[in-house]
Amino acid sequence: MQEASRRNRAPSRLLKLYSSYRLFLSALLLWLGHLDSSAIYFDDSDSGLFSTTAAAYLIASLLNLPLFQLLRWRPNETLLFAMLLVDVVAINLMLYSSGGMAGSMGYLLMVTVAASGTFLKTRLALSIAAIASFIPVSIAMSEFLFSDGGQTEAVRSGVFGILLFATAAIFIYLTKRLTLVQALAESESRAATRLQHINDLVFNKMLTGIIVFDSDFCIEQLNERASLLLGPSDSQKLLARHDSLDQVSELLTYYHDWKANPQRQLPTFLCKNSDIPLQISFSEIHSNSVVDTILFIEDARTLSQHAQQLKNSSLGALTSSIAHEIRNPLGAISHAAQLLQESQLDQADQQLVDVVLRHSSRMDNLVQDILQLSRQQAPQISVTNIFANCMLSKTQVQESNLFNNPQIEIDASAQSVNAPFDSSQLQQVLVNLISNALRHSEKKTGQPWVAIRFDYQTDMNLAMLKIYDRGEGVSDANKNKIFEPFFTTEKQGLGLGLYIARELCEINFATLSYVYKSSSEGYFKIVFSDPAKLLPRNAENEQDRSDR
Template structure:
């Protein structure tokens, strides 16, 4: 694939992708290979016509008259030769333009007319003229479609036989025998049939080659697009360590070095010194260093892999595998395994939890329990409730129940949610309230799943969204954005979340607390996605944090 193909030159940014069509919708081409081949044959045919006209002019006007007898019709001979010479030059000039079949058809008509008239005016050179016409008939049959080629051969046969009949019976007779024009007539038909078949096969072969070439070009476009858009970075480095080609992912992983256009940054040892060192070691001993490598401060770590472009070549392909992709694959595998495991384990955990909870309730009702021991029972009950919540989170992640969207008034829903949360979760000195900019705001969402997601967000805000020594102040605010999209903000007045932590907030099992599972925000985002909604963390300029849910409007359509 060429330098401008699937890769981009490292002198600048990668160029935008070209339009890529599948073979079933091949892109049109300006001129087919068959047309090019036939146009070339037409060019040589017009050159041959000029040669014929020159030979006839030599016979009529030149010293070649001493070799043959004088024309029987000198005036006709001179007029035919001059007219044929003029027509041959015009056809030669116009042969590179115009419709090919029309040019060939006009040419053979001119050839037959001039040839038969010349044969009649120069009977001494009739055999030679008829032989030259054999090539004209064959060339025309090659260039024209079969029915036209054979038709022109038939016209030639009729003309040569007609000229013989006219000469014998109306022009005083000739020295030729009937076998001569008959043999030429047979030759015309034979050569026309042979070259017509040859031309048809040539056009079919050229058309097939054109289709195959167009398919290959489209497949090359597809490969180019795939390589350019693939998440794995690909670099081509020559034997002197210069960056020759790079795809978009590699340019991004190189960071600022990939954007410079000067000659120095095209050298791998300057653009990525550690990668150049590993490449040199691999070339020396063939042992790759597959430990993670960070080529730019703001880019993820990559694992480089090296391979020669061709056997014995000094050019090397470097594949840069993003470790974050590998870690996400590992996370997905872990989540899938956890889902299957949790489904079977939940029943075994819930049974003893239910028994413990029931036993604690009975003990709390007993009058023989001391006051100090009742505090221990409360701790057991709280921890049992916490453990049951962990099981519910894991089961919620494993089940991935589909959303059942309904038209919901978000203002009334959030107010009811806040009232229920304040009733069932004593928050003591903290505060939780619901606000809105409009009396009603409709959205299409599964209320059960939205309730679960808000529970996670509010619990996190009340737990972590507070300044040291101060009570938490949490607000659930409902409003439409500039595009009339329903939005729910869960706001707190805490210290906010550092940028490095915010980038990993929604990753499963990520938590900054020793008591958390790291699944709450992940499950909340998955629940929002199931409802065609988004959940993001938005830092607040004046301090505090904001988790924003953007929902589908009341008229939105959810996939079945």
Template structure:
């Protein structure tokens, strides 16, 4: 160990702190010696007085070293050398005054030698040990030749051997500890830099990230997660599901804890009101999130941490739709002439052929042609309707009467029993939505529902509800198997369909009509035990109407 400038700042701080501990210990030893040796004044005035004076000098020197080490942190080697030299000199004086080896004060040499072994280079520590050993041997030889006494020479030699062995062992241990501290300091610096880098990356990433315990307590979260959940600056210290708006997130997390599976989960988080009436969450309405859960592996440490990755699916869906609409907009202008006219000719020719051809094979082929002509024509009508941004009707629409008429029309058109479609109590609720637009949106949703429902009583349900922000919602649910997360991620994209007879524009058109009326259409997953169907299907279409004017 040396006093090279290559030592890290943390190692130098440790050396100065150890030197301060060394000086404090010296003060304690000086006080103990002063109290103990001061009693010798009554027995031996000369030697007792000299011992007390030496102890007083030692105490004053120790206080001076303490002040110097605290205020003047420079020239570490010089301060340490001076302190060790004073220690050896004072202890030697006390040793002589107390009568030499038989006094037992030789043990005091271990204090400065241990300090030198810890704080000084090995050469200086061994030099201090050799000085103490030579002094003990010289004092013993002086008594033999000059005073004709028989001191324990063997004991002096053993003390010297013990000094050298102790200094060597303590110095090597101190050097190893200092290297380990430097390594730990370097690793700590690297870890701090890595944490700063991770913090920058996590803060800048677009996906929301939450670190959650098994009890649902959120330990940390990045800014994207706060934006998605509408938490402002509060992203820690709360529990998932503590508010009604967070309940879908909590239920999805608990379901994953019970049965961890790979894959995404979709939930809808809405603003909610606390007991004091304070509205929390995103004020701009519901947010549809795609969730992924990952367990944090902590071998040997039972921390129980999981990471929740959140992705705002609405923004991704809107981006995909805009990309498709950009190309579709260029196509819309020429569809009327380039597609509808040839399509009308094909349909007319098919009708004429149907009058002359009556064989089973010809009828089947003509039916295929007619069905596909009707399908393409319906697609053209849907595309043309997308370009018509009709100004919605701003008059209030009474939901109860509207839903009753819609149910009667739908059941009559599809030949359904009256009890298959169940309408919830809408009371006197009214919404701002164009009746023709809402009629088309609900017929589209009911058409999808009847395709998958069991057609048992109340297998299709339409019921109004109200969220925490005071907005009226209309839920459309059936007892079918529900929509898988893979299909849900493309559900409202134009031209995406899972049916061979569909155009892929129905749900997209329904959402566009809702947006045109300041409303929102979404497919939500609800993790409630009262979900319909044998598979506990929890998905439903939800129309969130605009707030009352």
């Protein structure tokens, strides 16, 4: 079956070459037949039969060309056999008319037999060889038996027939071997192409960004994740293959630091065009005299989540001890102060009791916040509607009655914005940020006000949430401290609200930052992660819930 398929699809290049050879040969033989000196080349020749056969052979060669062109040089086996049969008959007639085996025309049959071994199946190729040898052998034998033909001519024709069969056998064998090699090469090529496609798919879908660059910092290969994590370059386009790594000049500094000390842990990298903290590492590939470098780019928030879980585990053990060692005595102090408050005390003593109660309450709130931080569980991340969570957070703030007629403006044009986040933890973050904005607006203007706006980080198509207020803003001295634990500018604050909010964002693969423009202008910004990239564990949980 494979041989038949191969023979039916004769290689077009070889067929074109052989067709050109037939056309050239027939024209040459016709020209030689009309030369005055043809008798020198063809002893005992019948010039009329020779010229007529050569002319017919030329016409047949010319007719084959448009026919094969029409068939896109993929003729069936019948046409190929007919073409080769015409060649055998024509050459044998010209061989007979030019003096038989004594001339050199017989060697042209070997080319035709070799072509049959290439284009036809084994049986048909041997048939062409048999026909090509039968005609001269039968003529020589008939002349030997029935006329005055010599024995030498008969032996010569027999040897020539053996050579034709040997030629056919050799080319049949070589063609089979070449076919097997070609089939193996095509199979390996298909397998390599398939593996390359799989590698490209895996390479581009990896959550780790990878960039391969040469000694001139020309990018030889990179995946989609690397382009997205780094964001647009100075030319406002994502990095692509054949770009220069110089477009992100900060990475060159990291590279030189790594070359100086390969064992050093590089600090977190924050690209100026992206809000995602990145962990950078390098590795070299040595191939002969060529050295390429691989740049690995990882979202540092993934590592932060694991570190946060370890930190929460340790903090949980510590705060359980705090709850036992502090809350019980604190409760006793608070209870004793309440009893004293109910007694008949003068004004000075009453003020001292109020101080004790106020600070006892503050300490109790501090312990409560630390316990809340330590008891945080792993988030149940799912794709949730951001607008709906904002509305729920707005309701919670309004129902808390902490502010008088708070004005909470939420952008209603983005009701379809979705992002992966634990819904309850997102509401906790939003309540904290909204309350913080209302408090600072009221402090400056007397009116609690906050505005929530939606936007997209266009280069990575990530949803963003911006929270504005009308407060005093953050001073230059405090802009790098606002997310530190226990840092606060309020007399009654504990300084854990923004710290907890950022921690919650990080374990949900989001980023909370403060965009600082001036001391009186700025806003908090949450950049959510890609909805298409859920954690595998959470994706399985989502599937389980949908199945149920």
